[in-house]
Amino acid sequence: xxxxxVGKKDIAGLLEQWxxxxxxxxxxxxSGVAAMAEWDGKDISFLDWYRNTVxxxxxxxxxxxxxxxxxxxxxxGYNIEPPPKDKHKRxxxxxxxxxxxxxxxLDMTFxxxxxxxxxxxxxxxxxxxxxGCTNPCESCFCTSMGTSPTDxxxxxxxxxxxxxxFLIEEVTAKGKELIAKTSGxxxxxxxxxxxxxxxxxxxxxxxxxxxxxxxxxxRLLASFDDEEFWEKTAAKCISCGICxxxxxxxxxxxxxxxxxxxxxxxxxxxxxxxxxNYTKMPMENPRQEKWRRVRQKVCHKYEFYPMTFNVIACTxxxxxxRLCPVNWDITQVIESVxxxxxxxx
Amino acid sequence: MEQKxxxxxxxxxxxxxxxxxxxxxxxxxxxxxxxLITRDKNDTERLIINPFIVNNLADFLTGIKGRVGxxxxxxxxxxxxxxxxxxxxxxxxxxxxxxxxxxxIDLVKIERLAGKDRDELDDIxxxxxxxxxxxxxxxxxxxxxxxxFDHCLACELPTPQEYDILLGEPGPPAPxxxxxxxxxxxxxxxxxxxxxxxxxxxxxxxIRCYACRNACPACFCQRCFVEETEPQWVMPVxxxxxxxxxxxxxxxxxxxxxxxxxxxxxxxxxxxxxRSLAREMYGIVDELFSFKSGxxxxxxxxxxxxxxxxxxxLFK
Numbered sequence: 203x204x205x206x207x208v209g210k211k212d213i214a215g216l217l218e219q220w221x222x223x224x225x226x227x228x229x230x231x232x233s234g235v236a237a238m239a240e241w242d243g244k245d246i247s248f249l250d251w252y253r254n255t256v257x258x259x260x261x262x263x264x265x266x267x268x269x270x271x272x273x274x275x276x277x278x279g280y281n282i283e284p285p286p287k288d289k290h291k292r293x294x295x296x297x298x299x300x301x302x303x304x305x306x307x308l309d310m311t312f313x314x315x316x317x318x319x320x321x322x323x324x325x326x327x328x329x330x331x332x333x334g335c336t337n338p339c340e341s342c343f344c345t346s347m348g349t350s351p352t353d354x355x356x357x358x359x360x361x362x363x364x365x366x367x368f369l370i371e372e373v374t375a376k377g378k379e380l381i382a383k384t385s386g387x388x389x390x391x392x393x394x395x396x397x398x399x400x401x402x403x404x405x406x407x408x409x410x411x412x413x414x415x416x417x418x419x420x421r422l423l424a425s426f427d428d429e430e431f432w433e434k435t436a437a438k439c440i441s442c443g444i445c446x447x448x449x450x451x452x453x454x455x456x457x458x459x460x461x462x463x464x465x466x467x468x469x470x471x472x473x474x475x476x477x478x479n480y481t482k483m484p485m486e487n488p489r490q491e492k493w494r495r496v497r498q499k500v501c502h503k504y505e506f507y508p509m510t511f512n513v514i515a516c517t518x519x520x521x522x523x524r525l526c527p528v529n530w531d532i533t534q535v536i537e538s539v540x541x542x543x544x545x546x547x
Numbered sequence: 548m549e550q551k552x553x554x555x556x557x558x559x560x561x562x563x564x565x566x567x568x569x570x571x572x573x574x575x576x577x578x579x580x581x582x583l584i585t586r587d588k589n590d591t592e593r594l595i596i597n598p599f600i601v602n603n604l605a606d607f608l609t610g611i612k613g614r615v616g617x618x619x620x621x622x623x624x625x626x627x628x629x630x631x632x633x634x635x636x637x638x639x640x641x642x643x644x645x646x647x648x649x650x651x652i653d654l655v656k657i658e659r660l661a662g663k664d665r666d667e668l669d670d671i672x673x674x675x676x677x678x679x680x681x682x683x684x685x686x687x688x689x690x691x692x693x694x695x696f697d698h699c700l701a702c703e704l705p706t707p708q709e710y711d712i713l714l715g716e717p718g719p720p721a722p723x724x725x726x727x728x729x730x731x732x733x734x735x736x737x738x739x740x741x742x743x744x745x746x747x748x749x750x751x752x753x754i755r756c757y758a759c760r761n762a763c764p765a766c767f768c769q770r771c772f773v774e775e776t777e778p779q780w781v782m783p784v785x786x787x788x789x790x791x792x793x794x795x796x797x798x799x800x801x802x803x804x805x806x807x808x809x810x811x812x813x814x815x816x817x818x819x820x821x822r823s824l825a826r827e828m829y830g831i832v833d834e835l836f837s838f839k840s841g842x843x844x845x846x847x848x849x850x851x852x853x854x855x856x857x858x859x860x861l862f863k
Contacts, residue, residue: 233752235817253664256816257754266754267784340576340666437584440606442758444816458784469784472754479774492610527762527814528602529574529581 206387207367207394214246217295219384224293224329227262229255238262238294252296253337254519258450259294259301260308263325266447267471270320270457275464288323296333300344300519302356304450305330310511311453320470329376332357333368335405341520343411343533349517351405364397413533415504415514421539422505428540429493435535436496438528443474445522445530446499451507451515454480475499500535548596548646548715552618555644555712556591559616565642566613571600577666578654582607594618596714598652598673601696603808605630605764614640620648622698624707625806625841626764632840632848633804635767645710647718650691650699652678660689692723698809698822700727709844731823746791752817753790755783759811759821760797765804765840772796794821798828803849805829806841 208216217226221241229248230239237257272283297305305325312321334352335342344350354360358377361368369390372378381387390398425431446452456473459466473480475498481489489495507515516532523531552570559565572583572593580600583593584607596618604617605626619627624643630636652673654665661668661680670681678694680687692700701724706717734742757773760766772780773793780796782789798805807829812822832838838849 234749234819235752237752267786337667339664438582438607440758440761442761442814443754443756444758444814447754447756448816456783458782460782460784469782471784474756477757523576525816527758527810529576529579531575531581534575 205372205390205395206370206381207364207390208361208370208387209367210249211366212386213249213368214244215386216384217241217246218243219386220293220295220380223291225290226293226295227259228295238296241295248296252333253335253339254298254301254521256448256521256525258304258448258519258521259297260304260450260453262292262294263305263321263328264308264312264453264455264472267469268320270468270470272465272467274466290324290327292324292328293331294328295331297330297357298335298519299332299349299351299353299356300342300347300517301450302330302332303347303349303353303517304519306356307451307507307511307513307515307517308453310513314511329359329380330357331377332360334360334362334401336363336401338405338409339520339524341411341523342409343413343518343520345406345409345518346411346413346415347514347516347518350402351409352402362398362401364394364401367394369394369398409518411518411520411533413518413536415536417541418504418514418536418539419508421541422501425540426497426501431538431540432493432497435500435538436493439476439492439496439530440528441476441478441492441495442527443472443476444525444527445532446474446476447472448521448525450517450519450521451503475502500532500539504536549594551714552596552644552646553591553594555714556594556616557588559642560586560588560591564614565616567611567615568594568617569604569607569611569615570594570618570644571596571602571604574599577668578652578671584611596646598650598671599654600646601651601813603762603764603810606762606810608636608641608764609767614642616642616644618644618646619707619710620646620651621702621704621707622648622806622808624709625704626808627841628709628844629765629804629806629841629848630767631844632846633767633851638844642712643707643710645707645713647706647713647715648699648702649673649705649718650695650702652694653696653699656694656696657689660693661687692726695723696809696813697727697730698807698812698826700724701807701826703839704842708842728826730820731826734823747787749819750790750794751787753785753787753794753819754817755785755790755793756816758814758816759794762810762814763797763801763805764808764810765801765806766797768800772800794824798824801825802828803832803836803838804840805832 220226226241227238228241229252236255238259269285274281312318338351352362354371354373358374360371372381454473455470458469476495481487503515556568568585570583571580574581578599582602603623603626605623631638658665661682663682668682672679676691678689678691703720705720781792805825807826809822815821
C-alpha cells in the first residue's frame with residue numbers, strides 16, 4: 203500500500219481528529235521551557251521553532267514526580283490506597299528518532315528487567331508519532347548511535363518533511379490501524395517518496411558530530427581503576443543533575459514518603475547518580491568523590507547497559523552537551539577513554 | 548591579554564608557585580568556553596579570554612586541594628573575596644589572574660535578537676559598543692547593552708580590585724542598572740497575588756537538578772539543608788511549593804555572600820528567572836546593612852559575625 207501524506211497546514215485538523223481518541227501531546231513552550239505538553243487544540247507553531255525539546259518525552263511515561271500510592275495508619279496497620287487507574291491513551295506527536303530510540307531503551311529496564319506497572323500502563327497504550335529532523339543541532343550525534351534524524355524504527359508512525367506536506371510512514375500495526383481510521387489524508391506520489399528519500403539523506407548529512415564507539419565497552423572495563431583519568435575527566439563537573447535528569451535514557455528515581463499525622467503519600471521522583479546523596483548509606487558512601495560518580499554515569503551508559511541489554515544507553519540527542527553549565531562533553535570523554543593497552547593497572 | 552595569561556600561568560606552574568591553574572579553554576560548541584582545571588603546564592597554551600567565559604570559576608575553589616592560580620573576572624574576584632571572608636579559602640593559597648571584563652555576551656539574548664538558535668549563527672563579534680552577529684552571511688548589528696547578560700549590565704566591578712597579576716588595562720564600571728533590573732522592576736510593580744502566581748508557575752517546572760546551587764560559589768555547605776532527612780526541611784520531590792521553599796532558603800543562606808554573578812539563572816535548564824530573587828536579596832542586604840559582598844577583603848562576613856551593639860536593636 204502506498205504511503206499517505208498530510209499538508210503542513212492540515213496538522214491542526216489531524217491533531218484535532220486524534221484528540222477525539224487520545225490525549226494528544228505535542229512540543230510546547232507554554233510552561234516556559236520546551237517540553238511535550240498536552241496539545242491545546244490549536245497551536246501548531248512548534249512546526250516553526252521545534253528542533254527538540256529540553257525536557258525529553260520520557261517525562262510523559264516517567265514523570266519528574268508521581269504519587270505511587272496513599273496510605274492511612276489505622277488501628278490494624280496501614281491501609282493502602284492505590285492511585286486511580288490511568289485510563290488515558292496518549293498520542294505523542296513530534297517525537298524525534300533519538301528520543302523514540304531512548305524510549306525503546308527505557309522499555310528494557312521497565313519491562314524486561316522488572317515490570318513497572320506505573321510506567322507500562324502509560325507506555326503500552328501510547329502511540330508515538332515521529333517527526334523527522336530537518337535541522338539537527340550542533341550537539342547532535344545520533345548517526346553515531348545507531349539511529350538517524352529520520353529513523354522510523356521506534357515509532358508507530360513517522361512523518362518526513364517534504365516541503366508543503368509530511369509523508370507518513372506507517373511503521374507498526376498500531377500505526378497502520380490509526381491511519382486507516384484517519385480521514386483527510388492524501389495519497390503520496392512517487393515524486394513525494396523521492397522527495398522523502400532526498401530529505402532523509404540531507405538530514406543525515408547535517409549531523410556533523412561523530413563518535414566512534416568501537417570497543418568502548420572494553421576500553422571502559424580496562425579503565426575502570428584509572429583514577430587519574432577519571433579525576434581529570436570529572437574536574438570541571440559541578441555534580442548537578444542536568445545531564446542525567448534531562449537525559450532521555452536515564453531512569454533513576456528516588457522514593458519518598460510524606461506523612462502528616464496519620465496519612466501519607468509515597469512519591470517517586472527523578473534522581474541522579476551525579477548527586478553525592480544518591481549512594482549514601484548509613485555507614486558509608488561508595489561514591490563520595492565526584493570522579494566515581496562521573497565514572498558511574500559514563501559506564502552505566504556505555505558499559506553496563508551494553509553488558510545487560512547489548513545496547514549503548516545513549517542515543518546522541520546531545521541534550522547533555524547543550525545544557526551542561528560547564529560544557530562537559532560526553533563525546534570528548536568517550537573518545538579520550540584510554541585504549542586497553544594504555545590503561546594503568 | 549591571552550598571551551600574557553598563558554605565559555603567567557605557565558610560569559606559576561613551572562616555578563611551583565601554584566599546584567593548579569583554573570581558567571578557560573575553547574568549548575566544544577560554537578560560542579562557548581569551558582573551564583580548564585589543570586596541573587599540566589602544557590595545558591596553559593589552551594587558555595583563552597573572550598566574551599563567552601561565562602562560568603564563575605570561584606565555584607571550583609572550595610573543592611580543590613592545594614594552591615591555585617585562577618583566572619578571575621570582576622564577579623569571580625568578588626566571590627573569591629567572599630570565600631576568603633568566610634574562611635573557606637586562604638588568600639595566600641590563591642594567585643588571582645585578573646581579567647578586566649567588558650561584559651559577557653548572553654546567547655539567549657542574541658538568539659532572540661537574531662531569530663535563530665546559537666548553533667545556526669556564523670559569527671558573533673564585539674567591537675566597542677557594538678556587537679555584530681552574522682547569520683546566513685548577513686551581518687546584523689546590535690548595541691552592546693542589548694546583548695550582555697543582565698548581571699553584567701549591573702556590574703559594579705568589571706576589573707578585580709584584589710589581584711596578583713593584572714592582565715590588561717582596567718576598565719570603568721559601566722552599569723546599566725535600569726536595563727538590568729527591568730524584569731525585577733516589573734515584578735515589584737505587580738500585585739502580591741500576581742507575583743505569587745508568577746512564581747508558582749516558574750517553580751512548577753523546576754526539576755531539582757540543583758544546578759543553581761552547584762554553580763553558586765556562595766553555596767558551599769558540605770551538606771545542603773535539602774539533603775537533611777531528620778528533620779526534613781523540604782521534600783526532595785519537585786512540587787512547586789517545595790521547589791520555591793528550596794530556592795527561598797537558598798537565597799537567605801547566600802544573603803551577604805551572593806555577588807549577583809548571575810550563574811544561578813544562567814545555568815537553569817528550565818529558564819527560571821532566579822537572578823530576580825538573588826538580585827532583590829542583594830539589594831535588601833545593601834539597604835539594611837550597607838554591605839556588598841566581595842568588595843572589601845577586610846570586611847567581616849555579614850551573616851557570620853556579630854557585634855555587641857546589634858543586640859540593642861534586636862532584643863529590645
